[in-house]
Amino acid sequence: MTMANNDTPLLAANRLDAGYGRIPILFGVNFAVRAGEAVGILGHNGMGKTTLLRTLMGYLPATSGAVTFSGADVTRDTPTKRARAGMGYVPQGREIFPNLSVRENLVMGCLLAERPEEETIADILTIFPRLKAYLDRPGGALSGGEQQLLALARCLCQDPRILLLDEPTEGIQPSIIEEIIETLHDIRTKRGLTILLVEQNLNFISSLSDRILILQKGTIVREVTPDAARNSETVDEFVGMN
């Protein structure tokens, strides 16, 4: 068994390859996230961002290489086992349950939680006060931004050690994007949460990340500072996004 020590990254991809059928998408992806860090992954459409998060979570099998979490090789573990180990995932498109109420969505998030459900939900609502007024509303009746807050809140109910976020700003109005940034900062400060975020929104990724990795054609090609990524002209040189 591998033991974690202070130098062990919380999450690492080691020469990770994955794809769909015979189509390879990720090629030797290598990176490590230390506990407490917020790391962004920037890349434009189709570069493999979602594929990478799905492979890290185990929804897509790695064809070669390894994923480690807290020093343990989780490459062959199911998504549920990875979630139980402390990996939280908010997929692209949010995937809340539209026909269940906000409260019921949060209850679903508590299935893997160790604390009593009521206590967990009360605690989560202090971080997401906006959701309090909507507890009995169907999740599908919320705006896109509110659904994103609900998806985040639901994921946090399981008390993860790392949060993997797939393009949380997609299709969301700017005022709520600011609220999501503030909420995630708050959670990082209060809970010491580690974050791995894939995004195309330069303001969002720069505001939240300690460092940013550039993903191009399924490979991490370089690392840049948040300040460098804030400038769309520089980003154009890295990834040709603008």
Ligand SMILES: Nc1ncnc2c1ncn2[C@@H]1O[C@H](COP(=O)(O)OP(=O)(O)OP(=O)(O)O)[C@@H](O)[C@H]1O
């Ligand atoms: N289920 C699938 N079957 C086959 N190919 C897929 C599948 N899902 C994604 N792909 C292909 O894999 C490549 C990477 O897609 P992926 O969704 O990981 O990119 P992305 O960087 O997240 O893009 P976006 O920002 O558009 O979500 C694309 O060429 C895409 O067409």
